[in-house]
Structures are given as structure tokens and as C-alpha cells.
Amino acid sequence: MSSKLKKSLIYWAILSPLMVVILFPFAVMFVTAVRPRDELFVFPPRWGFSEFRWGNFAEMWVKTNFGEALFNSLYVSVLSTALALALSIPAAYALSRYRFRGKGAYRTFLLMTQMMSPIVLVLGLFRLMVALGMVNNLNSLVLTYAAFNMAFTIWMLQSYFSTIPRDLEEAAWIDGASHFTSLTRIFLPLAVPAMAVTGIFSFINGWNEFVLALTMIRSSDDFTLPVQIYSQVAGRFQVEWHHVMAGTVLATVPVAIVFSWLQKYLIRGMALGAVK
Amino acid sequence: MASVTIRNVEKSFGAMKVIHGVDIDVQDHEFVVLVGPSGCGKSTLLRMIAGLETISGGEIVIGDKVVNDVPPRDRDIAMVFQNYALYPHMSIFDNMGFSLKLRKRPKAEIEAKVKDAADILNLTSYLDRSPAQLSGGQRQRVAMGRALVRDAQVFLFDEPLSNLDAKLRVVMRTEIKALHQRLKTTSVYVTHDQIEAMTMADRIVVMNAGRVEQVGAPLELYDSPANLFVAGFLGSPSMNFIEGRYLRDGDTAQVICANGTALPAPVVSSAWNEKQVVLGVRPEHMHLADGGEGAAATVDVVEPTGANIEVLADLAGERVCAVFSERHPFRPGEKIELGWDLNKVHLFDPDSGNRI
Ligand SMILES: Nc1ncnc2c1ncn2[C@@H]1O[C@H](COP(=O)(O)OP(=O)(O)O)[C@@H](O)[C@H]1O
Ligand SMILES: [Mg+2]
Numbered sequence: 001m002s003s004k005l006k007k008s009l010i011y012w013a014i015l016s017p018l019m020v021v022i023l024f025p026f027a028v029m030f031v032t033a034v035r036p037r038d039e040l041f042v043f044p045p046r047w048g049f050s051e052f053r054w055g056n057f058a059e060m061w062v063k064t065n066f067g068e069a070l071f072n073s074l075y076v077s078v079l080s081t082a083l084a085l086a087l088s089i090p091a092a093y094a095l096s097r098y099r100f101r102g103k104g105a106y107r108t109f110l111l112m113t114q115m116m117s118p119i120v121l122v123l124g125l126f127r128l129m130v131a132l133g134m135v136n137n138l139n140s141l142v143l144t145y146a147a148f149n150m151a152f153t154i155w156m157l158q159s160y161f162s163t164i165p166r167d168l169e170e171a172a173w174i175d176g177a178s179h180f181t182s183l184t185r186i187f188l189p190l191a192v193p194a195m196a197v198t199g200i201f202s203f204i205n206g207w208n209e210f211v212l213a214l215t216m217i218r219s220s221d222d223f224t225l226p227v228q229i230y231s232q233v234a235g236r237f238q239v240e241w242h243h244v245m246a247g248t249v250l251a252t253v254p255v256a257i258v259f260s261w262l263q264k265y266l267i268r269g270m271a272l273g274a275v276k
Numbered sequence: 277m278a279s280v281t282i283r284n285v286e287k288s289f290g291a292m293k294v295i296h297g298v299d300i301d302v303q304d305h306e307f308v309v310l311v312g313p314s315g316c317g318k319s320t321l322l323r324m325i326a327g328l329e330t331i332s333g334g335e336i337v338i339g340d341k342v343v344n345d346v347p348p349r350d351r352d353i354a355m356v357f358q359n360y361a362l363y364p365h366m367s368i369f370d371n372m373g374f375s376l377k378l379r380k381r382p383k384a385e386i387e388a389k390v391k392d393a394a395d396i397l398n399l400t401s402y403l404d405r406s407p408a409q410l411s412g413g414q415r416q417r418v419a420m421g422r423a424l425v426r427d428a429q430v431f432l433f434d435e436p437l438s439n440l441d442a443k444l445r446v447v448m449r450t451e452i453k454a455l456h457q458r459l460k461t462t463s464v465y466v467t468h469d470q471i472e473a474m475t476m477a478d479r480i481v482v483m484n485a486g487r488v489e490q491v492g493a494p495l496e497l498y499d500s501p502a503n504l505f506v507a508g509f510l511g512s513p514s515m516n517f518i519e520g521r522y523l524r525d526g527d528t529a530q531v532i533c534a535n536g537t538a539l540p541a542p543v544v545s546s547a548w549n550e551k552q553v554v555l556g557v558r559p560e561h562m563h564l565a566d567g568g569e570g571a572a573a574t575v576d577v578v579e580p581t582g583a584n585i586e587v588l589a590d591l592a593g594e595r596v597c598a599v600f601s602e603r604h605p606f607r608p609g610e611k612i613e614l615g616w617d618l619n620k621v622h623l624f625d626p627d628s629g630n631r632i
Binding site: 173174189 | 326
């Protein structure tokens with residue numbers, strides 16, 4: 001056996017307990033989602049099932065109004081990400097390229113906002129949204145998610161921007177580019193990997209967020225996925241666990257797959273950015 | 277093409293002043309090298325000419341226009357950066373053609389100019405590659421090419437060869453010089469390497485700690501340095517300095533070292549009689565003397581370079597270096613007598629550092 005193969009086998013062996021821990025909930029979720037209703041609560045619990053029912057997904061889709069919640073989640077996650085990036089990119093650029101008064105204080109402020117849990121602020125945010133007349137409006141989530149993510153995205157983008165040599169922009173100016181042209185033709189193309197990484201981070205945050213969504217949104221038409229799935233469990237006499245699990249599978253698995261696939265390209269992109 | 281005039285230019289970063297009133301005149305078509313130790317402000321000065329740093333005081337004139345407030349893109353200059361600053365996401369062709377594209381030149385013209393520059397620089401077969409796929413020397417050429425296609429008024433170079441290995445550096449040095457002789461574009465070239473300065477420059481500006489020490493043609497500076505700094509900076513191995521008391525006696529003069537050794541010295545004004553001076557002797561101006569006309573020395577180390585042998589010796593308690601083209605079979609510890617040509621040695625004032 002080659003030493004390389006041996007090495008990777010050893011690594012897999014070491015990592016396998018971790019994989020079991022991570023994959024176990026997905027497995028339970030999946031088998032529960034595809035079994036018939038009357039096999040949900042057999043004792044002792046079994047992995048197997050008498051019938052593989054894709055139909056659960058279709059039933060769930062209609063019954064829980066899944067499509068609308070999916071759309072709401074996408075709306076909130078995409079827009080909050082776009083907003084956070086649109087504001088963070090100029091802020092991060094200024095932090096990495098210019099000296100200005102209060103720069104250190106601004107950085108510390110960004111860090112400090114990260115030390116406060118969003119839950120502490122929920123009440124205040126709710127009252128703010130009441131004052132703005134935005135309760136029960138998805139845009140309130142867009143605003144708050146973007147705001148919560150910005151400290152991180154600015155920080156992250158700034159540290160990457162600082163690795164892009166200033167010389168490149170200076171060379172572009174000397175070549176005859178305006179500030180704007182050097183930004184769009186030289187700087188931003190080189191910053192794409194960082195923007196993608198922070199964008200994904202921000203998207204996933206919005207996608208998974210629960211507490212704020214539960215607080216701000218009153219009507220079930222505007223529920224995002226986590227709240228919609230939660231509403232299938234909480235305050236009911238009878239919980240349709242196979243539908244809940246089918247919904248959870250649909251909400252988590254596609255996103256997880258897409259992003260674990262994207263990650264490969266992102267890491268490669270990060271490495272390419274370092275070209276001297 | 278144009279001249280560049282720097283008038284009493286100053287630069288401060290915050291409270292720290294790094295350029296203290298510099299005056300330099302670069303004539304049209306001239307190749308001027310700014311040389312000095314690391315941190316003396318060469319790059320800062322060059323970047324002020326390029327418009328990449330603001331000017332804290334004084335004036336910079338390109339052609340007949342004061343450019344203090346002109347942004348880099350309107351100065352019509354081209355610059356080669358130390359680490360090349362090639363655009364990593366563009367092909368070599370696009371790197372070289374970028375400036376023309378920005379000026380909205382027709383496609384055919386861009387293609388022709390880039391091809392021309394690539395021909396001159398032997399880059400024709402690399403035009404489709406990306407910078408990451410080239411070697412250091414090739415990237416350096418691309419950086420040159422990017423400047424070449426421009427027909428700019430002035431070329432600025434900031435240590436363009438310092439990332440290359442020693443051999444390639446010598447090759448590129450010659451190529452840049454040949455290119456200048458052909459195009460005659462006014463050039464300002466920054467380096468910390470005195471050999472580059474000596475070999476390439478029409479005129480050298482020696483800088484130290486944000487000030488100009490001396491300006492002149494390479495051999496002029498070499499043969500008559502204005503002060504201790506210039507004398508010690510130019511030349512390798514560098515000039516030997518020996519301090520002592522000056523004694524003039526009619527047509528002959530001596531420098532008496534701390535340990536009492538008398539060294540032959542040139543005749544200068546008798547005002548210096550009995551005063552402390554620094555005797556400066558270049559290693560290649562030393563020769564073996566006999567009959568007591570020179571000074572006794574003890575050989576420490578012998579370093580053959582091939583063309584010459586360099587002898588490090590102890591002379592009157594000081595370590596001095598002598599270069600001989602003859603192959604003397606010296607051994608460490610051997611007593612020799614060193615003399616020098618009095619027409620070629622210098623005396624300096626140890627307080628001001630100026631040549632006497
Ligand atoms: N952006 C800057 N901010 C503060 N100090 C600087 C800056 N750029 C250069 N300096 C200082 O100015 C001096 C001259 O730097 P530089 O022109 O790069 O020297 P050289 O190119 O001769 O090695 C150095 O002491 C350096 O620390
Ligand atoms: Mg420098």
C-alpha cells in the first residue's frame with residue numbers, strides 16, 4: 001500500500017466518528033420523511049420501513065404551504081445578502097486603502113457589535129420595526145439580517161482586500177484609468193472570491209435565522225422556512241412528523257449540497273487571488 | 277518626450293518628514309538614476325513624480341507643466357514597479373494593451389503596438405498566457421512592455437531588477453540601457469544598487485536620508501565625490517577611510533594616525549595643518565610600495581575574485597581593502613607595504629564630511 005493511501009485511510013478513520021455525528025440527524029430526518037405515517041412511532045425504533053413514500057414530500061408541499069415559505073426564505077436571504085455586500089464592499093475598501101480619522105475606533109466598534117447576541121436586541125428591534133411600520137413585512141428581515149451580517153462581512157472583505165497589492169490599482173491609474181475604472185476592471189474582479197465567500201456566509205445566516213423571523217412576522221403567508229416548519233410542530237395537538245421531516249430535508253439538503261460543492265471552487269479562487 | 281524638473285520638493289507622512297527639499301533637473305532624453313540606501317526616500321520621490329503620492333512642498337514640472345495637482349492618468353508617464361504589478365486576471369496581451377484600450381484606440385492599432393513591443397522584448401509566444409505562467413524575468417519584460425506601448429513622455433522605474441537573480445539582472449540592465457539608447461525616452465530610474473547606477477545612468481543623483489548628496493555623471497561622482505557619503509557609497513569594494521592628524525611640510529604632507537603611523541597624503545591648504553582629517557583611498561588605487569615610501573600593513577584575508585585579488589589588511593590599526601590585478605601570492609599574517617597614487621586619493625573634513 002502506498003504511504004499516501006495509508007495516510008488518507010488513517011485520516012478517514014480518525015474523522016469517521018465526526019462524520020457519524022454530523023450525518024446521524026440527516027439520516028433520521030430522511031428515513032422519517034419517507035416512511036408511512038403509521039410507522040412513525042414504532043418501538044423499538046427501526047431504520048427500515050415497509051414502503052418508500054416519496055408522496056410524503058408532495059403532501060407536505062401542499063399542506064404546509066412550502067412553496068411560499070421557500071420563496072420568502074429566498075427573498076429574505078438573497079436581498080439581505082445583496083444589501084450587506086453592497087454596503088460592505090465600499091466600507092471594506094475604504095478600511096483597507098485609506099487612512100482616516102477614527103479608523104481604529106470604527107474597527108473596534110465592528111468587533112464589539114459581534115460580541116452582542118442578536119437575541120438581546122430582539123425586543124428593541126421589534127419596537128424599531130413597529131415605529132417604522134414594518135412589522136409583518138419581509139423587508140424588516142432583509143434590513144436586520146443585512147445589518148447583523150455587515151460587521152462580519154466588512155471585516156472579512158477588508159482582510160482579503162488588504163492582500164490585493166495596491167500596486168495593481170496604481171499601475172492602472174498610470175495606464176490611464178480613473179478610480180472608478182480601476183475599481184471595476186482591476187480591483188473587483190480580483191476580489192470576487194472574497195465576495196463569494198462572504199456572500200455565502202451571509203446567505204446561510206439569513207436562511208437559517210429563526211428568532212427574528214419568528215418575532216417580526218405575524219401572518220403565516222410571510223413565514224420563512226424555519227418558522228414555517230416550526231409552526232408545524234408548536235402548539236398543535238397532532239404533529240405530522242413525516243411532513244415536518246420532509247420539509248426539513250427540503251430546506252437543508254439542497255443548500256448544503258450546493259454550498260459544499262461551491263466551496264471547492266472558492267478555496268481554489270482564494271488561492272488564485274494570491275498571484276503575485 | 278519631456279524634461280522633469282523637481283524644485284525644492286518636500287514630503288511628510290504625518291509628522292515624519294522623509295524628503296527635505298530636493299532639487300533635480302532631468303533633461304529631455306536623459307537617463308537619470310536615483311541611488312541611495314534603503315529608506316532614503318527614492319521611491320517616495322519617484323511616486324511623487326508619478327502622482328501616486330501628494331507633494332507636501334515645492335513643485336514638480338513635467339515638460340512645461342506644473343503637475344502637482346494633476347492625477348497620474350493625465351501625467352502621460354509610464355512606470356515599471358518593483359514587483360511588476362501585472363494584472364493577474366488578464367492575459368499578457370491584455371496587460372500590455374490595457375492602457376491603449378482605456379484610451380479607446382482602434383483594435384488594429386492596439387494589436388500592432390503590442391506585437392511590436394512583444395517583438396522587442398521577445399514575448400511574442402507568450403501573449404496568450406497569464407502572468408502566473410511566466411518566469412520572473414518574463415514578467416519583468418511584460419512590465420517593460422506595458423510601458424513601451426504607451427509612447428509616454430517619461431519612464432519611471434522603481435527597482436525593476438531587484439527581484440531577479442544576479443545573472444538575469446546584468447542581462448536586463450544592458451537591455452534597458454540599449455532600449456533607452458534606441459527610444460531616448462526621458463527616464464528616471466530608482467535603485468539601491470550602485471553598480472546599476474554607475475552602469476546605466478547618464479547622470480546619477482545620490483540620495484541619503486531624504487536629501488540629495490551629489491548629482492553628476494557616473495565617473496565624475498566616482499572620481500571626485502563631494503563628501504564621505506558619496507565616496508563610501510559608490511564603488512565596490514568601497515573606499516577606505518583612515519582618520520588622522522594632517523601635517524604639511526612644504527611640498528609634502530602626511531596624515532598621522534592615532535597609533536603614530538605616518539601615511540603619505542596629498543597637499544592641501546596649510547589651513548588644515550594640525551587638524552583632524554579623513555584620508556580616503558580607493559582599493560584599486562593601492563599598490564605595493566617599497567623603500568619606506570608607503571605604510572606597513574599586515575595581510576588578514578586574501579579573496580581572489582578571478583579578475584583581481586582583494587586583500588584585506590591591517591593598516592595603522594584600521595582594516596583596509598586593496599585590489600590588485602597582479603596575482604601576488606600573499607599569505608595571511610604576511611607583512612607588506614602599501615602605497616597609493618597621491619593624485620587619486622582624497623581628504624575629507626571629519627566634521628562636515630565634505631571633501632577638502
Ligand atoms: N505611506 C507611508 N507612510 C509612512 N511612511 C512612509 C510611507 N512610505 C514611505 N514611508 C517612509 O518614508 C521613508 C522613505 O521611504 P521610501 O521612499 O520607500 O525609501 P526607498 O525607496 O529609498 O527605500 C522611509 O522611512 C519610509 O518608512
Ligand atoms: Mg523603494
